[in-house]
Amino acid sequence: MAIPVTVATIASYAEQQVELQGWVYNKRGSGKIAFIMLRDGTGIIQCIASKKDLEEVEPGLFQRLRKLGQESSLIIRGTVHAEERAPFCGHEIHVTSATVVGESVDYPITPKEHGPAFLHDHRHLWFRSRRQQAIMRVRHAAIRAIREYFDERAYVLMDSPILTPNACEGTSTLFATDYYGRPAFLTQSGQLYQEAGATAFRKTYCFGPTFRAEKSDTRRHLTEFWMVEPEVAWIDFDGVMDLCEDFLVHVTARVLELARPQLEELERDIAALERVQKPFPRISYDDACAKLAELGVHVEPEDDFGSPQETALANSFDRPIMVHRYPTAIKAFYMKEDPENPARALGVDVLAPEGYGEIIGGGQREDDLDVLVGKINAHKLPMEAFEWYLDLRRYGTCPHGGFGLGVERFVTWLCGIHHIRECIPFPRTLDRLEP
Numbered sequence: 001m002a003i004p005v006t007v008a009t010i011a012s013y014a015e016q017q018v019e020l021q022g023w024v025y026n027k028r029g030s031g032k033i034a035f036i037m038l039r040d041g042t043g044i045i046q047c048i049a050s051k052k053d054l055e056e057v058e059p060g061l062f063q064r065l066r067k068l069g070q071e072s073s074l075i076i077r078g079t080v081h082a083e084e085r086a087p088f089c090g091h092e093i094h095v096t097s098a099t100v101v102g103e104s105v106d107y108p109i110t111p112k113e114h115g116p117a118f119l120h121d122h123r124h125l126w127f128r129s130r131r132q133q134a135i136m137r138v139r140h141a142a143i144r145a146i147r148e149y150f151d152e153r154a155y156v157l158m159d160s161p162i163l164t165p166n167a168c169e170g171t172s173t174l175f176a177t178d179y180y181g182r183p184a185f186l187t188q189s190g191q192l193y194q195e196a197g198a199t200a201f202r203k204t205y206c207f208g209p210t211f212r213a214e215k216s217d218t219r220r221h222l223t224e225f226w227m228v229e230p231e232v233a234w235i236d237f238d239g240v241m242d243l244c245e246d247f248l249v250h251v252t253a254r255v256l257e258l259a260r261p262q263l264e265e266l267e268r269d270i271a272a273l274e275r276v277q278k279p280f281p282r283i284s285y286d287d288a289c290a291k292l293a294e295l296g297v298h299v300e301p302e303d304d305f306g307s308p309q310e311t312a313l314a315n316s317f318d319r320p321i322m323v324h325r326y327p328t329a330i331k332a333f334y335m336k337e338d339p340e341n342p343a344r345a346l347g348v349d350v351l352a353p354e355g356y357g358e359i360i361g362g363g364q365r366e367d368d369l370d371v372l373v374g375k376i377n378a379h380k381l382p383m384e385a386f387e388w389y390l391d392l393r394r395y396g397t398c399p400h401g402g403f404g405l406g407v408e409r410f411v412t413w414l415c416g417i418h419h420i421r422e423c424i425p426f427p428r429t430l431d432r433l434e435p
């Protein structure tokens, strides 16, 4: 009897009779011998079928295998042989029998070059390719590492709602929907609800999809992306920056442990990830502006940084940097003003090296009721929608803060790939809702 196995564990079955289920990744051969690269989701293995052997088992089977199209599904039985020169996994299968399960004719994605639009139209099939599998496995490793980080440090997972009555990150990127006759919005960030969580549990986090109706189609923007957002009570601004730093150091190291082969497959410069060590340079917005002036990069006074400024700044360092104390006027209503200079807010952006830009945004929250009411008015936000949020300041307010990491921005940088849309299973962008 053949033992059912997967490619990932094949090394334990040398010289044994096994059964593999999978798909034809690739194929070559002659009239007498066929080499089938079988992809089973855990790896790829070369299977060798000889006409002479198979004709005895089932006449016609060899011809059928020879003609199988790319991505046909089949069950293969045979003996495992260690073979250093075999492609992919150092082992090969000498086929003794096979069952074709589902033929695939004219598979649309062939080894030739396809454009990104074509590949994204076929996203549901594109995952079968090696590069996309490596990216998804890095994403999985990152998410696992992130959860481990918070779970091991007494954070309580308290997910925020997705349907919300109000804006968190400004009103220009809201997706509106009809909620039984009244307007509702897809959440831009779970933060406000985590602030309620932190006053109950001290440390909480949420991890879920967030939505921004981004009008610009850039390599850094999705309209639906995943964000992890820790929130901590009794923390000050330096504490928030320490947390961002500690988190990124741990999570990056853990991804290197969990997904090094995939990063190598993507030809990522591993040394760049190994340099993610404390301390990260901390630079104020004002100092960053001075540095940009030295570098000859223009910044509109008191304006937010865009991709050119972020890239120029980050390129001056070999690890992530933390830019803090941005102008209050350009930041969200909930950010606490710097007591030493109210024109600056206690907010921080973590910029990834190598031009990947902002991966974390966070800061200390305004904890004074009257100041916060003033901010909500100044930002022309509807006060009724924030009454519950103001309660957090009415009933036992305390210093608190946290951050949000965009998972796909993080994974894009970890993998060292160009465009964020390859780092989420089914990207949603300005011009794409399908598949």
Ligand code: 4AD
Pocket: 168, 169, 188, 189, 190, 191, 212, 214, 220, 221, 222, 223, 225, 227, 229, 230, 358, 359, 360, 361, 362, 363, 402, 403, 404, 405, 406, 407, 408, 409, 410
């Ligand atoms: O800087 P942002 O807007 O901060 C917040 O939403 C805070 N409420 C988070 C918090 O303090 N709890 O977004 C946080 C991160 C960004 O640094 C970026 O990584 C990611 O979310 N992000 C996006 N990722 C992909 N596509 C977009 N359109 C993104 N917008 C933000």
Ligand code: MG
Pocket: 349, 358, 360, 361
């Ligand atoms: Mg931001």
